[in-house]
Amino acid sequence: MPETINNNISVLQLNTAEIDAFVLSHGHYDHFGGLVGFLAANKGKLKRNLPFFIGGEDCFCTRETAVGQYGALDRKAILDAELALMLAQGPAVVADHGFTTGKIAQASFERPLRPSSEKIGIINGFGCFPDKVAPVKNTGTFIPDDFEHEIATNFMLKDKGLVVLTSCSHRGVINTIRQSQAASGISKVHAVIGGFHIVPPLDDKYIHQVIASLKEIGPDYLVLAHCCGERFYDLARAEMPEKVIRSAVGTRFVFANGPKPT
Secondary structure: OHHHHHHHHHHOOOOHHHOOOEEOOOOOHHHHOOHHHHHHHOOOOOOOOOEEEEOOHHHHOEEEEOOEEEEOOOHHHHHHOOOEEEEOOOOOEEOOOEEEOOOOOOOOOOOOOOOOEEEOEEEOOEEEOHHHOOHHHOOOOOEEOOOOOOOOEEEEEOOOEEEEEOOOOOOOHHHHHHHHHHHHOOOOEEEEEEOOOOOOOOOHHHHHHHHHHHHHHOOOEEEEOOOOOHHHHHHHHHHOOOOEEEOOOOOOOOOOOOOOOO
């Protein structure tokens, strides 16, 4: 909600005029729900033509879940705020030092986990343009969400490797990491941070496959945020106790060239 994000910005004493870019991982309301209120509260404060990266037109589609409507990203609010909308279907450099993955390929055993459905079209000014989305998706009804528009954000830490911000990993956390490696040409992973989306009804066999793949990749740290699942946390912690870190709202991690993040 905008009240929450605006309050947190105030508490942390962040200067929104210093923001260099926005990256929206995917079109789920719990990831963009406070955006309109944030833009309204910071009208005239943000840099003009500030880049706003999304992974594709699908990000604007109307979505619903099993419990009802899930909203749609407000394109007009973004443009009215004089942000530069960047459809980054391929890897893109962010603020000269970060980069997005672009479309996350289905390169592992993982497949998109679908807690939502999407509908192509514009309704009351909200939604995605049918001519900019794959024709096969333009059915006029809600269809399973394949999250082709989901992107991760990454940084290269000198001498340490990649820091991968997964977002939710609807396309699979291993697929997300592999895409970050492919986009950068860097194989060493220092940290993976964010949601892994390993929740019921996924069973222990699937979880152990993920853990085995993570051990093969060999990140120094796994910082678990939302939608990781308690069972995954327990099993991963048992096998990689020195690597797995539980995060929480307000936690700050600083990665530097010292021995450990603080």
